[in-house]
Amino acid sequence: MKLKYNVDDRLPMTALTVYSLQWFILAVAVVVTSVFVAQGTPGEKLFFAQKVFMAMGVTGLIQVIWGHRLPIVVGPAAVLLVGVLSALSSNAHTSAIYSSIAIGGVIVTLLTFGGIMKHVQRLFTPRIVVVILMLIAFTLTPVIKDLVFPKQASHDEHIFGLIFALIGCPMMVILNRNLRGVAKSLVIPIALVAGSVVYYAMFPLHEFTPSTVSLKGIFINEFQLDWGIVVAFIICYIALLINDIGSIESLGKMLQTEDMPARLKRGVRITGIANIVSGAMGILGPVNYSMSPGIIASTGCASRYALIPATILLMLCSLSDKVVWALTAIPNPVIGVILLFLMGTQLAASFEMLHSTQSVRSFGDGLTIGLPLMIAMLFQLMPRGIMPQIIEPLLGNGFAMGVITVIVMEHIINRSKS
16 A cells, blocks of 8 residues: 555654644544543543543553554443443442453453463454454444434434434545545544534533542542453453454555554553553543554555644643533544445545455455354444353454454465465
8 A cells, every 4th residue: 555654754843734734634534433431420420421432642652652653543342331231221330330440451461471462463364354344434334424413412412413424424435525635634634624514503512510520530449359240341351352463463564554463462552551540440440442544544644643742632631621612522423434434435545455465366265254244244234242241342343253254264264384
């Protein structure tokens, strides 16, 4: 893939400003779609969001500078969101839930010592990487649907989401095709601002409630063990580990980055440590998100330095409850349509990689790519409650099941004789 800026390229000030703004907007979109899991009063929920902004900003900065050192957005892990919602539905205590998240972080961290990661990295052939890039887009489709058409929204809001998708996506494609240089990265900010302005010209903005900031509230009140919840979250962390490795490995292969074993080990280790801290803080643990290839493919900028100001800005925003309130007020349909466009660019990047690596040369090769995509969608859309609660967080994660399927197809069932 031809890039304007590579991973370790330093950017001119103008380009740095614009590209950093783009990454910041994407990071905000990732964070705000998960803060609804907060419990308590409106003020306590806003403080929860502030903690999430700070934790994701710090983790992202450490990853870019010392961790995997790749342009990857860090955000709350969706698989942990599923685990938290399942535990809350069974009336589990929040201290037990977030204690389990901390334990999961310890397990992920320990796995990065020794030579385990080298064996894991060998699994990721070009075909598997292509499937992972596709899986991200396919398995995010239900999330995008719920953002564009929120379940609790009115009929008029659903109409807005539909019209914005029909008009916004083609407009973003036109802008992405015709803008040149740094201006090309303005596509997402333009869509975000324009969509938000139109939305709030039609619908009211929710009222501001000051954050309930307390030093006691930074960490959970007690460390509480509930072994049923611990086991459930360990299974969640299997999916998180697959997700984290897949995100780092797929982008590294896409950008043909050197020294990937060391980058992978550092990246996963920091993810584990950050999950320990997040569990202690009573928030969702972070993971490296896989939507970065879409951004890179659409802008041609893969410089990790563009993420440094974005992560710092994320941390600064967390210090103001009014700023966090404003950022979390970005309309869900607008975020959903932007993600829809980004996943389209990500699929385009996966097709380009499919061609450049000559990954499909026979029907069997094509089946190795096609079947995991269908398996992933089946498990992603599977009705909840039909599987034992202890394994549902894993089986209900279409991305994780798709990755497991493609690994089995590539290395066992459809393994090449050569």
